[in-house]
Amino acid sequence: MTDRRNDEGAPRRSFLKLGALAAGAAVASTAAQKAAAQAAPASTLRAALDRGKLIVGTGSTNAPWHFEDEKGQLTGMDIAVARILARGLFDDPNKVEFVRQEPAARIPNLVTGKIDCVIQFMTVSPARAQLVNFSRPYYIEGVALLTSSKGKFKTHKELLDAGAGAKASVLQNVDAEKLVAKALPKAQVMQLDTQANAIQALDSGRADAAVIDLSTVGWLVKRNPDKYLDSGFHYETQLYSIAVRQNDHDWLKFIDTTLNVNMHGHQTDLYDQAFRDFFATEPPKRTPGFPNI
Amino acid sequence: MSGAFAFVVGTIPFLWQGLLMTLYVSAIVVVLSVVVGVVFGVLLAYGPWWARWPLRAYSDILRGTPLLVVIFTIYYLLPFAGLNLQPLPAVLLALVMFKTAHVSEIARGAIQSIPQGQTDAAKAIGLTFFQRLAYVILPQSVRRFLPPWINSVTDAVKGSSLVSLVGIVDLMLAAQQVIGRTYEPLPIYLLAAAIYFVINYSLSTLSRRLEARYAYIRE
Numbered sequence: 001m002t003d004r005r006n007d008e009g010a011p012r013r014s015f016l017k018l019g020a021l022a023a024g025a026a027v028a029s030t031a032a033q034k035a036a037a038q039a040a041p042a043s044t045l046r047a048a049l050d051r052g053k054l055i056v057g058t059g060s061t062n063a064p065w066h067f068e069d070e071k072g073q074l075t076g077m078d079i080a081v082a083r084i085l086a087r088g089l090f091d092d093p094n095k096v097e098f099v100r101q102e103p104a105a106r107i108p109n110l111v112t113g114k115i116d117c118v119i120q121f122m123t124v125s126p127a128r129a130q131l132v133n134f135s136r137p138y139y140i141e142g143v144a145l146l147t148s149s150k151g152k153f154k155t156h157k158e159l160l161d162a163g164a165g166a167k168a169s170v171l172q173n174v175d176a177e178k179l180v181a182k183a184l185p186k187a188q189v190m191q192l193d194t195q196a197n198a199i200q201a202l203d204s205g206r207a208d209a210a211v212i213d214l215s216t217v218g219w220l221v222k223r224n225p226d227k228y229l230d231s232g233f234h235y236e237t238q239l240y241s242i243a244v245r246q247n248d249h250d251w252l253k254f255i256d257t258t259l260n261v262n263m264h265g266h267q268t269d270l271y272d273q274a275f276r277d278f279f280a281t282e283p284p285k286r287t288p289g290f291p292n293i
Numbered sequence: 294m295s296g297a298f299a300f301v302v303g304t305i306p307f308l309w310q311g312l313l314m315t316l317y318v319s320a321i322v323v324v325l326s327v328v329v330g331v332v333f334g335v336l337l338a339y340g341p342w343w344a345r346w347p348l349r350a351y352s353d354i355l356r357g358t359p360l361l362v363v364i365f366t367i368y369y370l371l372p373f374a375g376l377n378l379q380p381l382p383a384v385l386l387a388l389v390m391f392k393t394a395h396v397s398e399i400a401r402g403a404i405q406s407i408p409q410g411q412t413d414a415a416k417a418i419g420l421t422f423f424q425r426l427a428y429v430i431l432p433q434s435v436r437r438f439l440p441p442w443i444n445s446v447t448d449a450v451k452g453s454s455l456v457s458l459v460g461i462v463d464l465m466l467a468a469q470q471v472i473g474r475t476y477e478p479l480p481i482y483l484l485a486a487a488i489y490f491v492i493n494y495s496l497s498t499l500s501r502r503l504e505a506r507y508a509y510i511r512e
Contacts, residue, residue: 060466061473068470072307099380100460108365112372196478220476 043250044116054089054096056082057106057115064219064278065121074098077215078119080274081138081242081259085117088258093270107131110245117255118243133246135255137239138263138271142214145183145231146202146221153208156233159184162208169198169207180211183233215279222280264293301480304471311467312488318453318463319492321385323446326392333393334400335426348397355394360452363387368459380459388452395445403438404430436507443500447493464488 048054058078059066066076083093099115106118110132121141124134145156145168153159159166163186170176172191180189190207192198195216201207209231220228242259244252262271264286275283333352336344355363364387371378378386407430415425457466468485472478 059473060462061469063474063476067473068307069474072310100462100466102458102460105459108369112369113377114372194478196472196476199476200478 044244044248045251045254048089048116052090052095054082054086055099055114055116056085056096057099057101057109057118058082058120059103060098060100062121064215077139077274077278078121080270080278082119084262084270085119085242085255085258087267087270088254088261106243110243113245116244116251121240122243124239124241128243131246132243133248133252134239134241134243135252136259137241138259139215139240141238141240142234143179143183143211143236144214144217144234146199146210146212146217147208147229147231148202148205149227149229151202151205151208154229154231156183156231159187159209159231162187164188166209167207168209168211169201170211171195171198179236182235183211184209218279218281260293264291297480300475300477301484304475304481304484307471308464308467308485308488311462311464314456314462315450315453315464316492318385318388318456318461319446319450322388322392322449322453325389326396326449327442329389330393330396331400333397334404337397337401338404339422352394352397355391356398358391360387360391360455361458363391364455364458380461381456384456384459384461388449388456391452392445392449395448396442399438399441399445400434402441403434406437407433436504439500439504439507443497443503446500447496450492450496451489 058074060068060074062076064076066074066078069075079098082096082098086096087093089095099109101109101115101120103120106120106122107128109115110118118132122128122134123141124137128134145159147154147159153162153166159168166184166187167190168180168184168187169190169192170180172193173179176191177189180187187209190198190201192201195212198207198210198212199216199220202210214234217228217230221230242255244255261267268283268286272283275281333348337348337352340348364384367378367387367390368380368383371383411429411433412425415429420428454463454465456463457469460466462470464485468481471481475481
């Protein structure tokens with residue numbers, strides 16, 4: 001059932017548009033034949049090229065991944081990756097339209113053909129890979145402990161030494177207790193409904209450390225160096241990839257190729273700049289010779 | 294404290310476009326649902342069976358379904374039937390359909406609450422059906438229609454925040470976007486709540502005035 005829907009996702013989009021334009025059935029069928037001749041095989045790659053812009057599903061409420069800057073423009077690592085794809089397609093990083101969506105809408109919007117791909121800090125998992133195809137990863141996320149410069153405990157060692165005297169706030173999750181225990185085996189755990197509220201608990205002194213995404217820790221410490229500290233302990237890994245509809249080899253292959261060229265090849269400028277801007281880290285040096293990719 | 298105040302004031306421009314979207318969506322939903330809903334309500338009260346039965350089913354199904362499910366059905370299920378609507382038309386259609394179901398019931402109830410004697414008296418002086426409706430039944434029903442209808446209007450304003458689920462930047466999503474950038478949830482949520490309160494408090498004040506005005510018509 002799911003596979004069938006995914007099969008039909010890509011061609012439906014172009015058919016629909018034509019269907020809306022055509023007044024009669026006869027007109028519709030000739031128009032559809034023309035489209036089929038142009039776009040055979042019906043890949044999203046061909047559809048995006050014909051359209052002249054890329055349509056990307058992403059969010060707007062999570063720095064440093066996808067958020068509005070002080071001018072109200074979408075920016076972030078996910079947005080930079082979308083621009084990398086647009087440059088690959090049209091030689092113009094601005095030919096991209098962003099469809100704002102909740103994380104829960106990532107797969108539905110993709111499967112119903114509303115977007116060409118999802119670039120929205122999407123963690124690769126085998127369960128999701130049964131519904132969509134994932135590109136190569138463009139980032140590996142981790143977990144870290146954010147502490148307050150006004151707090152009792154600032155480093156991971158101080159938190160460990162405090163034992164059960166330390167309180168850690170974390171995003172509510174089935175594995176939240178285990179996640180905290182891996183870093184602070186004895187600490188008291190405070191589960192909260194959003195990552196922002198976990199940070200709020202640290203701000204208001206209810207928690208000594210917030211157990212949150214490594215990228216968020218980097219972002220907050222960079223922006224508020226006198227307010228927040230990185231305790232120095234980083235652990236867990238999860239892969240972030242671009243998701244596309246299944247059975248579209250050309251499109252998936254194009255995305256992988258473009259990411260490889262922009263992460264390891266001769267066009268690393270956009271990726272590296274985003275890496276510096278959003279993670280406050282220098283991107284790794286690439287060396288000629290054996291391809292470590 | 295002045296720093297926090299300056300911060301909240303600084304976020305207002307970001308919320309402004311969202312507020313306009315919230316007002317726009319609410320206005321469209323309220324106007325369309327009252328026009329269609331009153332017609333449906335009249336049909337529910339006086340219509341022939343072939344008009345009443347489908348409307349009865351429509352109103353019962355829509356009123357018994359969570360608004361979220363209606364929005365997702367139109368946005369995600371209709372594409373499989375060949376109708377792939379853009380986010381704004383899709384969500385407006387869902388909100389109007391949902392609100393119309395409620396308004397039609399409010400209208401039907403208001404009309405049927407007018408005693409049969411009024412209709413009989415109007416018939417006795419020779420008024421036609423449409424004259425009875427226009428001069429006797431509807432003017433009296435307005436009084437009974439207004440209070441529940443204003444409740445449903447404030448509900449529409451609050452319900453409009455669900456448009457953010459399909460990525461339309463209304464007041465709620467605009468607030469979340471500022472939080473996503475600043476990681477300062479409390480002041481922003483308070484500001485958004487205050488704005489919703491101002492809108493809805495104005496509406497209920499307006500409603501009290503309207504009710505006071507139409508109260509003159511009675512006995």
